[in-house]
Amino acid sequence: MDKVSLKDKLKDIKPDIPIDEDSLLKYVELLDVQYNTSLQFSDKFKQLPLEEIQKGFAEGKPAYLSVPLKIEEEDLLASYKAIISFLRENIPETVEPIDKIEASRESGEIKLSELSDALFAGNEEQVHEAAEKIQVDPEVLEAILAWSIQPIFEAFSRALSGETDFSSWKSGRCPVCGGPSRLEFIDEEGHSHLKCQFCGAEWSYPEGKCPYCGNEESESIIEIPVKGEDKFRLMACYKCGGYWKIVDERKVGTNIPRSLYDIWSFRLDLLASGQK
Ligand SMILES: [Zn+2]
Ligand SMILES: [Zn+2]
Incomplete structure (x- = not known):
């Protein structure tokens, strides 16, 4: 997947997907942006505590909790910047909420890493409260946060997949991030x-x-x-x-x-x- 963009592969599967072409293209472009963004985090996960991780697997604990993975504000910010730049250019209705999020982030009214921690801990309430405070649709804020966290987890997941195997993991939830899979x-x-x-x-x-x-x-x-x-x-x-x-x-x-x-x-x- 290094060189081939997902966009190039889209033409082969487009007829199977009941989504209009423009939206589909943007969705796949966003995946490409996330993948490219994730590459800058690869070096972060060179030394993983594999023993701890395997021990965690035996107890049903996903890797991000065993490490434990701490998302730094500066990494999240780098990822978030790539995401909002893509959204601003490609999805006009996100421009206004992004401007509001940006203003509150710059003024210190909201802190991305705090909100991302809340989101990951399943505390959506905190994210919704922040969204209401800055008058942004909570779902938009939540989506932008999730999309921004994702490249960091992708890099973590890629590094881990190359270093250890998941054979001792028996759950249907993800061994890396703990998320559900359908x-x-x-x-x-x-x-x-x-x-x-x-x-x-x-x-x-x-x-x-x-x-x-x-x-x-x-x-x-x-x-x-x-x-x-x-x-x-x-x-x-x-x-x-x-x-x-x-x-x-x-x-x-x-x-x-x-x-x-x-x-x-x-x-x-x-x-x-x-x-x-
Ligand atoms: Zn069931
Ligand atoms: Zn996962």
Whole structure:
């Protein structure tokens, strides 16, 4: 993925995605911006406490907690600057909220790293309060924060994936960032894995097991038939009500980068959310 941009790969999968071309292009460009931004953080994660991390895995503790990963204000700021510059140029409706966020950040009214810590600790309330204070849509602030944190986690995840293996990790949540995954893929050898959409980590996970609650009783896990769909499968768990998608590389090949699998199979998300 070093040289080939995701944008170049988009043309092959565009017909499968029910999103207008312009929005789709911007989404993929944002992924490219995030990837390029993540490269500047690669050096940060050269010496990882692998033993601690593996010990954490055995206890079900994701790597970012074992390290523990501390997001520095200056790194977050560098990432955030790349994201807002892309948004300002490409998505006009973000210009006004970004101006407000910028003004409050510069005046010290908000601090990005504090908000990102809150977001990561699941304390969305704090982010929403900050958004209300500076009169920005909370979802916009949350999205900009998440997009800005992501490249740092991508770099961390990449470094870790090259240094250690995730075979002792048994959970359906991401071994690196602890996030949930709704994306399973089956490699060419027929092995099943989950992929994290937040940090990009990939780890083995048994096929037919719910990634959310770990249920593996075949009678309460079903494949939802999708008319006209021959690439992806939509799965649902009747125990927890969650759904996930399966991309089978024995069927679709490996020409498309896995970071595009989630958007490639977006049609299934539409169907799944419509069913609720
Ligand atoms: Zn992750
Ligand atoms: Zn479940």
